Amino acid sequence: MKKLVHLREKCLECAGCVGICPKMALDMYGLDLQINHENCSKCGLCVKACPAGALKISENENA
Numbered sequence: 001m002k003k004l005v006h007l008r009e010k011c012l013e014c015a016g017c018v019g020i021c022p023k024m025a026l027d028m029y030g031l032d033l034q035i036n037h038e039n040c041s042k043c044g045l046c047v048k049a050c051p052a053g054a055l056k057i058s059e060n061e062n063a
């Protein structure tokens, strides 16, 4: 099952991905990006928008 993964070590905390998500599945609490996996449709828009390559869609739930 696909899953959106956030790579914290790469994240610039720019919050650019938060406003791009059409499902409002992303939020920032302080500097910590939160993913609401139930809302995420794995559309990949945020992955393309992230300037740091800090988001990816994993094919494997445990990857």
Ligand code: SF4
Residues within 6 Å of the ligand: 004, 020, 021, 022, 023, 024, 025, 026, 039, 040, 041, 042, 043, 044, 045, 046, 047
């Ligand atoms: S993959 Fe799509 S639905 Fe999921 S958080 Fe990113 S922009 Fe939102």
Ligand code: SF4
Residues within 6 Å of the ligand: 006, 010, 011, 012, 013, 014, 015, 016, 017, 018, 033, 049, 050, 051, 052, 053, 054, 055
């Ligand atoms: S767009 Fe990328 S670098 Fe910016 S907050 Fe989102 S994950 Fe982090």
